Amino acid sequence: MIARGTSPINICTLALLRSLHTSPPPPPTTKAGFAVLLRSASSRPHLKQIHALLLTTGLSHKNSLLTQLLLSLISIPDMSYARHLFDDMHKPRVFLWNTLIRAYARTNLPGDAIALYHDMRRLGVRPDSFTFPFVLKACADLLDVWLGMAIHSLVIKFRLVNDAIVQTELMIMYAKLGACDSAENIFESMSSGSKDLVAWNALISSFTQNGHADKALRLFHRMESAGMKPDSITLVSAISSCAYLGCLERGRRLHRRIKEEMLESNVFVDNALLDMYAKCGSMEEASKLFGEMQQRSIVSWSTMIGGYAVNGDSQRALSLFSRMQDEGVQPNHVTNLAVLSACSHAGLVGEGKEYFSRMLDPKVEHYASMVDLLGRSGHLEETYNFIKSMPIEQDAGVWGALLGACTIYHDLELGQLAADEVFRLAPGIPSYHVLLSNIYAASGRWDDVQKVRENMRGNHVRKVAAYSSVELDGEVYLFHEGSHGQWKEIYKKLDEVTTVLRGMGYEPVTGVVLHDVESEEKEAAVRTHSEKLAIAFSLTRMKSAGTPIRIMKNLRVCNDCHTFSKYVSRALGRDIIMRDKNRFHHFKDGECSCRDFW
DNA sequence: GTAGGGTTAG
Numbered sequence A: 001m002i003a004r005g006t007s008p009i010n011i012c013t014l015a016l017l018r019s020l021h022t023s024p025p026p027p028p029t030t031k032a033g034f035a036v037l038l039r040s041a042s043s044r045p046h047l048k049q050i051h052a053l054l055l056t057t058g059l060s061h062k063n064s065l066l067t068q069l070l071l072s073l074i075s076i077p078d079m080s081y082a083r084h085l086f087d088d089m090h091k092p093r094v095f096l097w098n099t100l101i102r103a104y105a106r107t108n109l110p111g112d113a114i115a116l117y118h119d120m121r122r123l124g125v126r127p128d129s130f131t132f133p134f135v136l137k138a139c140a141d142l143l144d145v146w147l148g149m150a151i152h153s154l155v156i157k158f159r160l161v162n163d164a165i166v167q168t169e170l171m172i173m174y175a176k177l178g179a180c181d182s183a184e185n186i187f188e189s190m191s192s193g194s195k196d197l198v199a200w201n202a203l204i205s206s207f208t209q210n211g212h213a214d215k216a217l218r219l220f221h222r223m224e225s226a227g228m229k230p231d232s233i234t235l236v237s238a239i240s241s242c243a244y245l246g247c248l249e250r251g252r253r254l255h256r257r258i259k260e261e262m263l264e265s266n267v268f269v270d271n272a273l274l275d276m277y278a279k280c281g282s283m284e285e286a287s288k289l290f291g292e293m294q295q296r297s298i299v300s301w302s303t304m305i306g307g308y309a310v311n312g313d314s315q316r317a318l319s320l321f322s323r324m325q326d327e328g329v330q331p332n333h334v335t336n337l338a339v340l341s342a343c344s345h346a347g348l349v350g351e352g353k354e355y356f357s358r359m360l361d362p363k364v365e366h367y368a369s370m371v372d373l374l375g376r377s378g379h380l381e382e383t384y385n386f387i388k389s390m391p392i393e394q395d396a397g398v399w400g401a402l403l404g405a406c407t408i409y410h411d412l413e414l415g416q417l418a419a420d421e422v423f424r425l426a427p428g429i430p431s432y433h434v435l436l437s438n439i440y441a442a443s444g445r446w447d448d449v450q451k452v453r454e455n456m457r458g459n460h461v462r463k464v465a466a467y468s469s470v471e472l473d474g475e476v477y478l479f480h481e482g483s484h485g486q487w488k489e490i491y492k493k494l495d496e497v498t499t500v501l502r503g504m505g506y507e508p509v510t511g512v513v514l515h516d517v518e519s520e521e522k523e524a525a526v527r528t529h530s531e532k533l534a535i536a537f538s539l540t541r542m543k544s545a546g547t548p549i550r551i552m553k554n555l556r557v558c559n560d561c562h563t564f565s566k567y568v569s570r571a572l573g574r575d576i577i578m579r580d581k582n583r584f585h586h587f588k589d590g591e592c593s594c595r596d597f598w
Numbered sequence B: 001g002t003a004g005g006g007t008t009a010g
Helices: A008-022 A031-040 A044-057 A063-075 A079-088 A094-106 A110-122 A131-142 A145-157 A164-176 A180-189 A197-209 A213-225 A232-245 A248-260 A267-279 A283-292 A298-310 A314-326 A333-346 A349-358 A364-376 A380-388 A396-408 A412-425 A430-442 A446-458 A488-503 A523-527 A530-541 A559-571
Strands: A467-472 A475-480 A549-553 A576-579 A584-588
Touching: A031 A044, A031 A063, A044 A063, A044 A079, A063 A079, A063 A094, A079 A094, A094 A110, A094 A131, A110 A131, A131 A145, A131 A164, A145 A164, A164 A180, A164 A197, A180 A197, A197 A213, A197 A232, A213 A232, A232 A248, A232 A267, A248 A267, A248 A467, A267 A283, A267 A298, A283 A298, A298 A314, A298 A333, A314 A333, A333 A349, A333 A364, A349 A364, A364 A380, A364 A396, A380 A396, A396 A412, A396 A430, A412 A430, A430 A446, A467 A530, A475 A530, A488 A530, A488 A559, A530 A549, A530 A559, A559 A576, A559 A584
Parallel strands: A549 A576
Antiparallel strands: A467 A475, A467 A549, A576 A584
16 A cells, blocks of 8 residues: 555655565566666666666676666766766767766756766767767856867867857857857857857847847847847847847837737747836836736746836735735745845835745845845844844845945944945945945045045956936937037036926035945036936937836936936926836836835 | 757846
8 A cells, every 4th residue: 555645756666666575577687678667767766776686687788778777867867876877887988978968067067067078088088069068068157268268179179160059059158158259259150051040049148148238139130131030039038138228119019029920929928028018117018918928937927026116116016926826826036035125115124024034945135135125224233133143144245235224324333344244255346335435425534435446446346337328219329427528409408407497496416425326426427417418318309298208227326316307207297217226216296106215 | 869049136
């Protein structure tokens, strides 16, 4: 009698044990008999017994049976036993070497994959076209650019450099190692016969995933001009690029084309579209699509919840989360981050604590999110104690969240402490240096501000240049801080608008700009911040008041630009939707959706 | 008997 709840594997094992020990027929003695047995085996003990049996029958010299056993072990996967078996085999052929290298590369043991490749070479086994895709994947996972280049030279040496799959894998490796130019060069060197859809997709997605969304979209366009029809994977990359750039118009056009031209679509494409709408500040369109979707995954739910959170609609975020649970969908760690983010952006401390306490296995990023939530609410002492009581090791993100809170609440002492920890763990992140500098500046400690700057110079940490962008008629316009002689029209508009706003009570913030983590503390710089230029530009070009002005900013919006935008929305009756590094600001009738809490 | 491309956060 088999107990209720026994898994199929156990049933299998029990059946085998019964056949081995309690009842005839006897164990197989032929190759065919073992093959049958192997096909039904699916657990380590089971396979181990078969191995032992094989050794007693004298059939173990049959490499084909051992190969099948090895393949079964890899599929479990039980790499250490597989390796043990492999080491006992007599002169394994290249197929088996490849299979084992692949298994290591796939089970997140890239170092072992490379080591095995070297073993194979030492024994004089010649690699074939199947070997290198696995080895190259391992190089990419090791993030070892020198090793990658060395393997590339071997690809050339073994005359496999014209193999389309090897070339594709080389592109992916170089892109992952941060050498998108090399990836592009490989693509350009491929023969037109080799440039199939997968090769195009590999380069497009490499650009997308490595922050070159504009190049990805250009390549996508080139691909279509070359007569290739995009499939769902191409579309995911193209839509994600629109999301990254905040190109709502282009994203919408792709969505329309998918419907009208019946392009290949699936839940991945829909999720990418949801994300695109969320990242372009249009939760109305995201919500419409979400309602129409035939199939939803946890990514769909997480994207929507996170989208509402960053767009400042915490109520919808949390009610969607509760609906998700009602439908029996289990949250993952990204969903949980989205939920905490919703609480954080709305200052819902009690709710955040409640959700956090119910999370299974919170990770360091969930702790960082809690630090952000507690810290923003001003309970700095409690926040510090929370960090100290963490059962897992803190990372720079955790201390960085505390540093951010100290900047808001002018806590110099705790801020310095947090900064020390941040710089110990991650010395090279510019925004944290700027935060510390801002704390000092707020206290008038200009000597310390100077020291932070020197420290940055000494460590070759450079501030990220601020910019804003606007999409108009499918074109993206970039604006950088400061003076641009060629933008006369924009400056004229800016002066005109500022005069109107001043008449309504707007006063530029000329002192220390507390939330401004990236700009110089100078009035002139504040006056020509990139977001103001982008707004002025939009006002000159977009005459219809019915369409909101959409601005994307790579860093956080400063206090003065935030106030400025609120005034514009009221004085000129223009809605402004601004995405900054952390969240969205929807300005309407003189108010912001973030309720000045960001 | 083995091979290449995709979504949420960070």
